[in-house]
Amino acid sequence: MADVKSQANPLFLREEELRQAIELLYYAYRDFTAEPDAMLARYNFGRAHHRVIYFVGRHPQMSVSDLLAILRITKQSLSRVLGQLVRQGFIRQSPGSRDRRRRLLELTEKGVELERQLSENQRQRIARAYRESGAQAVDGFRKVMFGIMSSEEDRKRVARRTEVPR
């Protein structure tokens, strides 16, 4: 039987491999977002708020259109959550100095604190998975994840931070 699957019909294993990956993405993402979602519910916030807080924290002074490009949602959708976060004092907007049409976004202290709480869980989850898998596996994980992504621009943005400075 082993021969039938692994030699006589290599396509079978390949199909199983690919479906396994589909499921890994589904389950990992589901579990990865479950706990922050529960925390956010206590503020009457949702996953969309988390994404905004995360990326504004990650890229301080970014403009609204930069954020739209990362999130790939409409400005109307963003506006709803961003407006709430600004009104409730998690995010501050200030006009750009070179181009005063732009409204640059940054986390307030309150925003930084919430971001920290939300991502703490996710960082620990990743840290555990990385630790248990080893450096070589982490490298493979990164390679495959970069390969799954569509946009070269996104790849560059994500890769930049961990490059060794020359």
Added chain:
Amino acid sequence: MADVKSQANPLFLREEELRQAIELLYYAYRDFTAEPDAMLARYNFGRAHHRVIYFVGRHPQMSVSDLLAILRITKQSLSRVLGQLVRQGFIRQSPGSRDRRRRLLELTEKGVELERQLSENQRQRIARAYRESGAQAVDGFRKVMFGIMSSEEDRKRVARRTEVPR
């Protein structure tokens, strides 16, 4: 500068590493689901329909409660999409023989065809990423993804298929 980051302050790189992983999960998942979402829209279906079709295709004759356990949503939420799929002839229900309360789910031919179309895109995306990364990277990817998941039960279900039969 390289020394400052990689030796004098190893925690900095570690933090960057973890945040990179958070972003990889976000971007990879976003891009992974974008194309099936667009296809589903043509049927007036959403991502929830895809998940149901996928898992019923993957586990033929599964019961509604099995599906609920995988999806981790309420039966009311499931009922809406499952009902549509059954009424529109993508999924067939039949009473279990041992326990006639259970309604066992399977794809119809039409359902199989839709499933194939939807996952084709995802399988190709994974295949490309796997091919470009190499077998060792794939192994690492799997290790880390399993580590990110919360449930041992889910891990077992996903791992089972690619085990070498003894």
Added chain:
DNA sequence: CATATAAGTCAACATGGCTGACGTAAAATC
């Protein structure tokens, strides 16, 4: 027979996507 389980239904609500139309201020261009 009593109780538990599997599945479904109805109602109401929230979140977060979407489209379309329109407005304002600032920058860029002709």
Added chain:
DNA sequence: GATTTTACGTCAGCCATGTTGACTTATATG
């Protein structure tokens, strides 16, 4: 300097998909 483009925002309405809570029906099990 007038016109056009860009960045951002708003209002209105729609849809998909999650939630809670209450209740029903059929079947299995103690």
